[in-house]
Amino acid sequence: MSGNTINYVDAICGAGKTHGAILYAIDQAANQDAKIAIIQPSRELILQTEVAMTKQIRSMGVEVPLTTIYSDDDITQGDYVSVSTRIQDHLKKAAEIPTGQILIITHAAFLSLPHWHRKDSWEIIIDEVPNIAPFHRYELEENSDLLKNLARIEPDRGSPAYNKVVVNDRELVEKAILLNNDVFGVFRDLAKNLINPHADIYCLKGQWDRLSTKGNDSIDFFGVVGSSLVKGYSKVTIMGAHFPDSLLAMIWNKEGVRFVENKGIQLRHTDHDIGARQLTVNYLSELSWSKALKRKVGISHSSIGCILPSIQAILGTCPFIWCANNDLLNQAVDPHFRGSATRISNVSHGINQHQGVHQVLVLSALNLTTDHFKFLEQRFMIDHTEVQKAISHETIYQALMRCSLRDPAATDPVTIIVPDRSLGEWLVRQFNDNGRIKLNRVQTDIPLLETKSGSTSRMGGRPPVNVVAMTNAKRESKHRKKKRQIRNGIMAISLGLRGVDETPLDSSSVYPCLEVSLIKDIHSAPIDFEVLNNDELISQLKVCWEFKANSKHDNILISPARFVEKEGIDTKRGLENVISVHGIWLDQDDGTLTPDEMNRIFPDIRFVAMNSYSGNKRYFFPTTIPMTLEAYHAIWDIMVTAIETYGYSKDKAASNFHGIDKSKRPACSMFYVPCQAKDPSKSFWVEFPGVDIDPLFFIENYLLPDPTEYVASTAFANPVSDGMKRLREAIARTSNDNEVAKARQVSMVISQWRNAPKGEGSKEFFLLGCRLRDLGLDESSIRQKLNEEAAYARHPDERRKQISRIVASVIKDGHHPNASNDHGDDQGLRRKG
The missing domain is CATH 3.40.50.300 (P-loop containing nucleotide triphosphate hydrolases)
Known part of the structure; x- marks a missing residue:
């Protein structure tokens, strides 16, 4: 090379x-x-x-x-x-x-x-x-210890849904390859790929995590051999x-x-010219052929009885060659044709002894698994139809060409039966049209093999009329352009530039501020709420979470978006008004997804899991920088796709329904700020450590899912209660109003305490109490804050022991009870005079 x-x-x-x-x-x-x-x-x-x-x-x-x-x-x-x-x-x-x-x-x-x-x-x-795309599937029946001794996982930069699989114990891997041992031999092919320096092996994160758990004993490995x-x-x-x-x-x-x-290797001819002979391609199914479809129509490992009469009517008594998956036994076909049938392998490159045969029957279902298709699409931006042609169609083409079609001098008519229309249409295009090439559907009277009105097959079948599939090159070019557009928008916000995106909904000025919006009620205009950092925002969300609301709607609203009024636009907080977005919000209504499982899906990403008033789950993922509208939607899609690829379903009827509310996808969505659940036992607040989402990394490294239609649900109108009315009015003031300013100042003094130099912990902890008092917090609030902040100390237990003394001191006279020595006596507790 x-x-x-x-x-x-x-x-x-x-x-x-x-x-x-x-x-x-x-x-x-x-x-x-x-x-x-x-x-x-x-x-x-x-x-x-x-x-x-x-x-x-x-x-x-x-x-x-x-x-x-x-x-x-x-x-x-x-x-x-x-x-x-x-x-x-x-x-x-x-x-x-x-x-x-x-x-x-x-x-x-x-x-x-x-x-x-x-x-x-x-x-x-x-x-x-x-x-170059090997695939390995194992049914381990909970006995996964040997596999995990051979291999371990690493995070995959190419997708949040996959793990990269690498060698764990090289000696064991080599044994699996070299020893004539049935136990090790099960993993021989996988082991060869693991030690192949040119191959990368991946698995679904969810399948690996569920190994050794009851009822989850299946795992697939996807390989890619590189050009190295x-x-x-x-x-x-x-x-x-x-x-x-x-x-x-x-x-x-x-x-x-x-x-x-390479023009140095000479060929006899370069295209299929079949002369004046007739070629008839018959297909069984309008929909894509698969093992599942075969089972549904009644084909078993020992019988093709449901389609046998139709095949006999076409092939008659003339000799033919046939191929199928290994699970279909010879007895399913051969005895019914009295010696006319000769089976060949699906992989039959270079076999030339059947050139005198003019009929072929193909019953093979060679599609990749759905997960394998998705892997190749997400990893390489290759459409599943192109993968199908490259693998399934090409393999079957090679088998078909064992007959007289490979001989350009032959004159006998050729009859072929293939599984589905997609393959039949592709096949007839491989030959020069002499006017005698026909494509016919096999009449079987099996409804499942007919196209239902309005239905299409994901892996083939007839495409919609007048629709031309986009080539991989065009798809990739479009994907790159979309990524570039989103990156430019994010960079414009990060650099504080004024920029205009190409997408109409994204056309807006952008700003460098890290801001969200507060909304008093459904009829109110949004109020910009600027935060210094994610720690401050999370801290303030937690303060809100501690509030006990009177009802579901007895609360204010928050949106990750920052809005601006535009000339000619009637709305104040619609998609057209969004100019920047901070953080990713996922709302979960019911579903089986748990916060711990969410952490397994995104193990390195920081997020907060919290309850809603009704006791459902909500997740907030902070981002390193604000995003454009389009970036927010792209990253939201990436994350929900990762959840579904992990093993959760979007189908509400499924036992593994994730419950993510897709109506909350639009960046202009509003959420009630966190509060205690109506049922106190359902209240929870869990902060999972990790790094904040870097929007540029997500956009650069992950495949952007195809756009999906989502519907934004209308927020509930807030009923008026005296207590909440006063709270709304306080928060809905401008950012200079006392309540908002106080919340920011509390976060700042907390940050000052958390960053105290070594040896100054006791003094700074006391000063934190003083500063909280100076900001107007009462005795109960100061005590609560100090209890929370003691967990951030180098010596948490010592700080907790000081709280009562500090509170008593700062409330009465503001003197540090033991400012001279972190471990001194109690003289500082004595009152003056």
């Missing part, structure tokens, strides 16, 4: 790419003394290539050493040497030979090889695109059908790899 350049050959099935690679490799090895390694997907294909290459070398009259290394089931255990060891031994010996040579190994061996000796002297040709896999070789070429659309090309392109066509 020269720099970040990889060569490729985009070769359709039957184009002779392997034959072209054979001729190229022999020529380079014989005439340029090149060392060429050909890497192929299976042992069967290696055996075919070895025979063809040996014959070609003889016919050309040249001497080129040829070595093939692959697993051999015939070797007894006592004589067995691992494929990896044999390859590495060969590479060391090859380094001593100056002349050219050829080595052929499998994809699996190459992907798991820990080291390639003198790779800079080798050119590699990868025949067929390898799988092929760095350092003298030259790299990857050959495969539809290579630019492969998952490898899409992912490695995002790593900065540049792909250049």
